[in-house]
Structures are given as C-alpha cells and as structure tokens.
Amino acid sequence: MDYAHHLFDQIPQPDIVVFNSMARGFARSDTPLRAIVLFSDIICSGLVPDDYTFPSLHKACANSKALQEGKQLHCLAIKLGLNHNIYVCPTLINMYTECNDVNAARRVFDKIVEPCVVCYNAIITCYARSSWPNEALSLFRELQGSNLKHTDVTLLSVLSSCALLGALDLGRWIHELLRSMVLINMLRYTGLVSKDYGMHGSKAISLFEEMKRARVRPHEITFLGLLYASSHTGLVEEGCEYFYSMSDKYGIIPGIKHYGCMVDLLGRAGRLDEAYKFIDVLPIKPTPILWRTLLSSCSSHGNVELAKRVIGRIFELDDSHGGDYVILSNLCARAGRCELFEEIDERQGGGEDLHQALGKIVKELKLVGYVPDTSLVCHAHMEDEDKEITLRYHSEKLAIAFGLLNSSPGTTIRVVKNLRVCGDCHSAAKLISLVFDRQIIFRDVQRFHHFKDGKCSSVLVETTGSRI
Incomplete structure (x- = not known):
C-alpha cells in the first residue's frame, strides 16, 4: 500500500x-x-x-x-x-x-x-456474533415472513444462534436448507460431535505460529480458540500472553467470551484471587456467567471464603439460578461449613413453591422405583437423608420441575447446562419422562440426552455418572 x-x-x-x-x-x-x-x-x-x-x-x-x-x-x-x-x-x-x-x-x-436481504444478513450476523441468539432468530423469522429469500450467509448466522441456544430442532431444519458442511461447526458446539479440544492445545498453538509466519492476521475467533486450548492444557502463562497480545499487538478489543476464557484459565490453575481481581477490574460490567465460572473454580479448589464473596456478586446480578445454590451447598458440605450455606439461603429466600413441587415429584418417582444414588455424594460425615436432600435440589431436577410447573401437559421440556449431568439426575429424568409422559431434551457440556418413555438416547452417563 x-x-x-x-x-x-x-x-x-x-x-x-x-x-x-x-x-x-x-x-x-x-x-x-x-x-x-x-x-x-x-x-x-x-x-x-x-x-x-x-x-x-x-x-x-x-x-x-x-x-x-x-x-x-x-x-x-x-x-x-x-x-x-x-x-x-x-x-x-x-x-x-x-x-x-x-x-x-x-x-x-x-x-x-425496505431492508434488503444483505441488510438482514448484517443485523442477524450482528446479533449472532454478539451472543444475542434470540434476537437473531426473531429477525430470521421476520425475514421469512417477507418477500425476501435468505442466503447462505443468513443460515450460517442462524446456525450459530441455534448452537448458542441448543435449539436442535431448528438447527436440523436449517441443515435441510443449507445442506453443507457448516453443520459440523454447529454440531460441535451443541455437543452432538464430541471432541476434546484440550488434547489439541499444542496443535492449536502450532497452527497459530504457522499463521504468523504466513502473515495471516488473526481475529477475535482465533484468540478464542487459543485461550480455550491454553485453559484445557494448563498453559496459563501462554494463555495470558495471547490475551494481552490481542489489544497490545493486534488492536483487537476482547469480548465477553475472551474474558470468560481468561477466568476459566486462571480458575483451573488455582489462581482464584487473581481471577477475582481480573473480573473486578474489567472495563465492562461483569455478567453472572463470569462470576459463575469463578464459583465453579472455587468449588473445584475448595475455597469456601472466596466462594462466599463470589456468590454475593452473583446475587447482586441474578439470584434466580438454582445451580448457584447447588455448587455452594456442595462446597460447604465438603468443607464442613453447612451453616454458611443455610445463612446465605435464608438471606436470599424464595423458591419455596418450586422446592415443594420437586419434593412431590420425587415422592412419585419413588413409587415407580427411584432410589437416590447417595454414593455420588462424597461426604462421609453426612447422613443418607442429608445426602438425599443434596441430590434432590440439583439444578437439573429444579429446571425439570420448573418446566413441569410452567408448561402444558405433553410439552417437551428442554434443559441446557454448562456442566456434565450427574448420574442421579440422569436416572431421575428417565423416570420423570415415563411418569409424567413428557419428552425431555437435556443438553450438557458433552452431548444431548433425549429422555422419552423412561429411556435415554445416551447410555454413557449411567455407567460413568459424575460424583459431587
């Protein structure tokens, strides 16, 4: 030039x-x-x-x-x-x-x-790249209702939005329209294709070095892959270097997903205080997901005191997520600090109707053979009754109970979780699908589970259920 x-x-x-x-x-x-x-x-x-x-x-x-x-x-x-x-x-x-x-x-x-299809593509892509999938799909429906015809670019962004929402049925329909290999990307995100990216961290980094040698300019998606690979292979210093080089060397402003990767990177390495400070000084308002990522790391490393501070920051933004209580209760139980959880739970209040409904659901499940797998609760000092209560209020069961309470009979219940479903919740979901005649589609971090008539499309969890 x-x-x-x-x-x-x-x-x-x-x-x-x-x-x-x-x-x-x-x-x-x-x-x-x-x-x-x-x-x-x-x-x-x-x-x-x-x-x-x-x-x-x-x-x-x-x-x-x-x-x-x-x-x-x-x-x-x-x-x-x-x-x-x-x-x-x-x-x-x-x-x-x-x-x-x-x-x-x-x-x-x-x-x-009178927006043309290119304008629709631009705004739909805007929402998809900004992680506003509902808005993207709403505009796609608006486009369908007009006289305009969607393009491949439209469908690529819609597929990305389907992946963010776990909307498998709509994703399959888009696949019928697109019929191209781009579905592989959507399936990889939604868990239908399982791949351990952590095992390929060194390959991702070597590819990035090849990009630099070829003078190919990286963009924000490139760094998401690098940060994810660094996090899952324990390359903390390398991950930090990549993160700060985004703005310092390439002029790329990090987004919320990059911040999330950094919190996960530091949290997995046990650098919890550093992760807390990282979130606290962000140039944008932290989202509940960032704090929840750190809460999970506090649980993994048994840091009760920091978890207490983190849960307070979460409740300032969103106190309606049952999974937060589950993580905190398990952490307090492992540390012998159950009084701390009870104190926080009483201070927050709410959820009584849902908890009562879940209690009734569990009673009905027991009539058809449900036995809580208390062996999954690894707290030797806890009585079986306490272990059963801990299992009962897992976020998976709370979400399914909420779906039963707030949808008409026969409606499919869809649950999305960013962790792996535990074995007891998997067994309970099968029986719920049978007793209440519901189809339950559950997406965890690894795959989709389709529960219907007391059976699940995936049998892997039954023999490898996660312990808590």
Whole structure:
C-alpha cells in the first residue's frame, strides 16, 4: 500500500473512483485508519464521496474499532443523503457491530424503509456474533415472513444462534436448507460431535505460529480458540500472553467470551484471587456467567471464603439460578461449613413453591422405583437423608420441575447446562419422562440426552455418572 499511496500522490487531480480503490486497499491492510486520514485530505480538496466510498471507510473503522470516526462518517452519510443506500447500510451495521455497539447497529437497521436481504444478513450476523441468539432468530423469522429469500450467509448466522441456544430442532431444519458442511461447526458446539479440544492445545498453538509466519492476521475467533486450548492444557502463562497480545499487538478489543476464557484459565490453575481481581477490574460490567465460572473454580479448589464473596456478586446480578445454590451447598458440605450455606439461603429466600413441587415429584418417582444414588455424594460425615436432600435440589431436577410447573401437559421440556449431568439426575429424568409422559431434551457440556418413555438416547452417563 505504500507504493500505491505514492502513485496516488503523483496524480494531479485524482477523482473519487481512484480514492475508492485506495480506501479499499487500506481497509484490507494492517493500517486501516490510513484510509480515514486520506479521506480527510480528499474532502479538503473538494472531492465528494459517493455510495462506493463509505463501505470501504466503514470497513476501515470496523477493522480498527474506530467507533468515533465511524460515527462521524455516519453523520456525513446522512448529510449527503446516502444513509439509506443499499451499499452503505450493511457496512454501517457491520461497523457498529465490530465496535460493540449493537444497539446502534439495530437503530440503523430499523430506519431502513425496505431492508434488503444483505441488510438482514448484517443485523442477524450482528446479533449472532454478539451472543444475542434470540434476537437473531426473531429477525430470521421476520425475514421469512417477507418477500425476501435468505442466503447462505443468513443460515450460517442462524446456525450459530441455534448452537448458542441448543435449539436442535431448528438447527436440523436449517441443515435441510443449507445442506453443507457448516453443520459440523454447529454440531460441535451443541455437543452432538464430541471432541476434546484440550488434547489439541499444542496443535492449536502450532497452527497459530504457522499463521504468523504466513502473515495471516488473526481475529477475535482465533484468540478464542487459543485461550480455550491454553485453559484445557494448563498453559496459563501462554494463555495470558495471547490475551494481552490481542489489544497490545493486534488492536483487537476482547469480548465477553475472551474474558470468560481468561477466568476459566486462571480458575483451573488455582489462581482464584487473581481471577477475582481480573473480573473486578474489567472495563465492562461483569455478567453472572463470569462470576459463575469463578464459583465453579472455587468449588473445584475448595475455597469456601472466596466462594462466599463470589456468590454475593452473583446475587447482586441474578439470584434466580438454582445451580448457584447447588455448587455452594456442595462446597460447604465438603468443607464442613453447612451453616454458611443455610445463612446465605435464608438471606436470599424464595423458591419455596418450586422446592415443594420437586419434593412431590420425587415422592412419585419413588413409587415407580427411584432410589437416590447417595454414593455420588462424597461426604462421609453426612447422613443418607442429608445426602438425599443434596441430590434432590440439583439444578437439573429444579429446571425439570420448573418446566413441569410452567408448561402444558405433553410439552417437551428442554434443559441446557454448562456442566456434565450427574448420574442421579440422569436416572431421575428417565423416570420423570415415563411418569409424567413428557419428552425431555437435556443438553450438557458433552452431548444431548433425549429422555422419552423412561429411556435415554445416551447410555454413557449411567455407567460413568459424575460424583459431587
């Protein structure tokens, strides 16, 4: 691009077409903001941008996360009457997406009188990449109701949203439309294809080194893979180096998923206080999921005192998740600190109706042969009755009970969990599907379980149930 810029400077009176070529080149280079600098120069010389100018400039802002410059370009496009142009709108939406301003991207879309399929693709991709899957699917349904026809790009983003939600049925339907190998990615995310990424950490890192040698510029997804691989292979220092190089070396602003990987990386290594400080000083408001990731690590390493602080931060944001109570109760029981859990539970209150309903469900299950597997509760000092109570209020059973209470008879109950289902909950779910004549689709960290008529599509958990 340096030589191209040199040639451009030799032209006595360059027109806007020549500038558009320069802007396109800079937008694709390692120095995209040079397109904005050059644009300032040509504006001062009296050239007027056209509808081919802004897409490249928006891409330059997107690649450099230059939100303020992007907003100024947006204002100029409005002034010139190009803000509704079919070439300008999609790139404007993408620019706001890359700059993490999803609401601004949606406002751009909503002001389009008759959005084309490219505009729909841009906003659906925006929501999918920002982990707003429900909004992405809602817009996809809106697109289906219009006279527009979806494209492969549409379906790729919808598949990604299906993966985030665990919406297997819709994912299969999309597969029928797409019929391409992209389904492998969705299946890998939803657990239908099992792969231990931790075993391939060194391979991921070696591939990244090959990318650098080939001068291929990494993006945010690249670093997600690197952080995940580092976390699951114990490469803590390497993972930290990759994380900080995102912004320092490549100008990539980390997203919530990168922060989650870092918390998991530090938590798995037992660096819990460091993980707590990491969340506490984030430039964005921490989500409950970040704190829950740390809570799981506190449980794994038996750190009751930090878990108490973490659970307090979780309850400030969301106190409705039964799994938080389960993790804390198990941790307190292992440490002989049951009074701490009772104190927190009383302070939070609520959930009495759900707990009572679950008690009645368990009674009915016992009539058809359900016997709580108290051997899964590894607390020798606890009586069998206490162990049974611990098993009863697992998040899986609470979620299924909630589904039974809040859905009509015959409705399929869907449960998604970010940990592996325990053996006792697996056995209980089979009997619930039989006694209450419900189909239960349970997605855990490894696979989908389809419970129907007292049977499950997966038999692996029955012989390898997790202990708590």
